[in-house]
Amino acid sequence: MQADEGCKLSASWEQEGAALQEPPGEGLGLHEVMEDGNQGSDSFHDVAVKIERPTFRKPFLGGFKNRVTGVEFHNAGSQTVPKKRPEKGTTLFCRETQTALERNRYQQTTNPTSTQMTKRGVYVSNLTDKLITPGKYFTAEEYHKRRLEAVIVLQKNFRRWYARKIVENLKEKKRLRLAWEAQEELRKKKEKEDKLRMEQERKLNPKTKEDFDLLYHALECWRQEETERINRTLSGAERKAALCGLLEEETELIASIGRHKLNADKDNQQKAVLHFLDKCAQPKRWKAFDGKITEMDTQYTLRARELLEIYRSVSMNDIPNDERRDLLLLIRGTVKVPPDPLKLYKNVHFCRSCENYLPATEFPIPANSRTIGRCHLCCKLDNEARRRESFLKYRLILENLRKSEADYQDDARIVFLVQQQHLQYMIENIWGCQSALSACSDLYDLVMVRWDKQQEWSPWNTILLTKDEADAHLKLHNLQEAYEASFIHGIKHKHIRAKKYFAQIPVMASLFHRSDKQANAS
Structure with missing residues (x-):
């Protein structure tokens, strides 16, 4: 079973x-x-x-x-994986891990040495021996005290050396600053002398329209000074006689200026024509992505080049008669009158002052005007006869302003819409022909810059300063911290006046909304 x-x-x-x-x-x-x-x-x-x-x-x-x-x-x-033994809570070690194994090994140096002392029968020289005597024993407190005193001496000498270096550095900076200030003072003085010398040279040898404006302005200043002197020192018949003599002198000076102007106009006219034709004959140029300049001739540049050669040939005086006759026939075939006479009256306006019909290019048309006024010649004649103002300083301020705005490369447009008469109005009536900070009234040293450099320049975002003040102003990051509240309030009031004036110009009024958007975005 x-x-x-x-x-x-x-x-x-x-x-x-x-x-x-x-x-x-x-x-x-x-x-x-x-x-x-x-x-x-x-x-x-x-x-x-x-x-x-x-x-x-x-x-x-x-x-x-x-x-x-x-x-x-x-x-x-x-x-099957063996079953783990239950943990007893104590760590057990075997006898081998608890017993240390020791081994004794003897080592001998490769070069055994020995000492020999003087004894009976052996003499050892003591010439190379050194006699060492024990020093003074000092405690740990004395040792640390000595260390502390040494540290204090080192710190004193280091601080003295460091302070001397700081003082020398400050002296060097002061010396460089004083040298720079002296150099800047000499530079400004030299620039001012050069400007005065150039202005005097332009008055003595006038060639351009601005030179004659300076001459007429100087004549008006002299006339006002003489008139004031005569009114202050003389009276009665003597005063009338002095005023008549002053009028005769003014007439002679005006006639002399007129003669110089006629001679200068002859020279300038030929130079202007040559410059215009040469500029028109230049090929079109543009820069490629690799920096190379590309030139291209068009039908208009080729035509202008032909006209330039014809003009140069006509201007020559020592050519034979047969060549001149051929040249005149060439000119006759070159210049053509349009068959329709009405085309000649296109863009032609009537000047109410000289009563002549002139093209639109002969009229100064301000941006805020609605009708055609006097022509350039009548305005020039009126200025020479009555006001005798010089606009050279305002033109320089406008040129510097446009150049500085072009360097920003932020699509500024308003500065190129402002004309010279508008800038003159701003400087004279709004800013008072002086710097907003130092009240400097030298127009040669004044420039217009942005009030807030983060926004585009405009008549309501500008400030009139000297060149040094403008450089320091453009380096500011926070206008509220740099200027006092009363000064900022005065600048804002001037901006409101400028905006009210330019609101009459339709083109400028359309840019108000754009500038407000930029201000809100910033």
């Missing part, structure tokens, strides 16, 4: 092993029924068998194989 039971049990284990080798379904647990020999053949209980599916093929570490079915049976002890 035991053998039969043993055979039956082994057969059941083989079947179970075969069942374990077969891949189960979707579950992870499998219940097997096994007969219990101790409790009888009629009692059974379930045994939970956990099946693990490794992702790799297990190595064979022991077991047996069924020769009939070819099924391998692995030993459970060799295939």
Whole structure:
């Protein structure tokens, strides 16, 4: 019975092993029924068998194989991870980890040395010996005290050296500053002398319209001074006689200026024509991306070049008669009158002062005007006869302003719409012909710059300063901290006056909204 039971049990284990080798379904647990020999053949209980599916093929570490079915049976002890021992809460070490292994090794130097002393029968020289005597013993407190005193001495000397370096640096900066100020003073003085000398030279040898304006302005200043002197010192018949003499002198000076003007006009006219034709004959130029200059001739530049050659030939006086006759025939074929005479009256206006019909280019048309006024010649004659003003200083201020605005490269447009008479009105009536900071009234030294450099220049975003003050103003980052509230209020009031004046100009009024947007964005 035991053998039969043993055979039956082994057969059941083989079947179970075969069942374990077969891949189960979707579950992870499998219940097997096994007969219990101790409790009888009629009692059974379930045994939970956990099946693990490794992702790799297990190595064979022991077991047996069924020769009939070819099924391998692995030993459970060799295939199962050993169970961990329960922790007791104390760390245990073996005897080998607690016992230190010591070894004694003897070492000998490669060069053994020895000492020899003087003794009986042996003499050793003491010429190279040194006699060492013990020094004075001092305690730790004395040592630290000595160290502290040495540190104090070092600090005193270092601070003295550092203070001397600072003083020398300040002296050098002061020397450089004084030298720079002296150089700037000499430069300003030289510039002023050069301007006065150039102005005097232009008055003595006038060639351009601005030179004659300076001459007439100087004449008017002299007349006013003489008139004031005569009115202050003389009276009655003597005063009338002196005024008549002054009028005769003024008449002679005006006649002399007129003669110089006629001579200058002849020279300037030919130079102006040559300059105009030469400028028109120049080819079109533009810079490529690689920095090279490209030139191109058009039909207009070629035509202007032909006219320039014809004009130069006509201006020559020492050419033979037959060549001049051919040249005149060439001019006759070159200059053509339009067949329709009405085309000649296009863009022609009537001057009410000289009562002449002139092209539109001969009339100064301000941006705020609605009608055509007097021509350039009548305005010039009126200025020479009555007001005798010089606009050179205002033109220089406007040129410097446009140049500085072009350097910003931020698409500034308003500065190129402002004309010279508008700038003159601003300087004279709004800013009083003086700097807003130092009240300097030398127009040669005054410039107009942006009040807020983050916004485009405009008559309501400007300030009149000297050149040095303008350089310092443009370096400021916060105007509210740099200037007092009363000064800022005065500048804003001037801006309001300028905006009210330029509101009469339709083109300028259309730019108010744009400047307000820029102010809000900043």
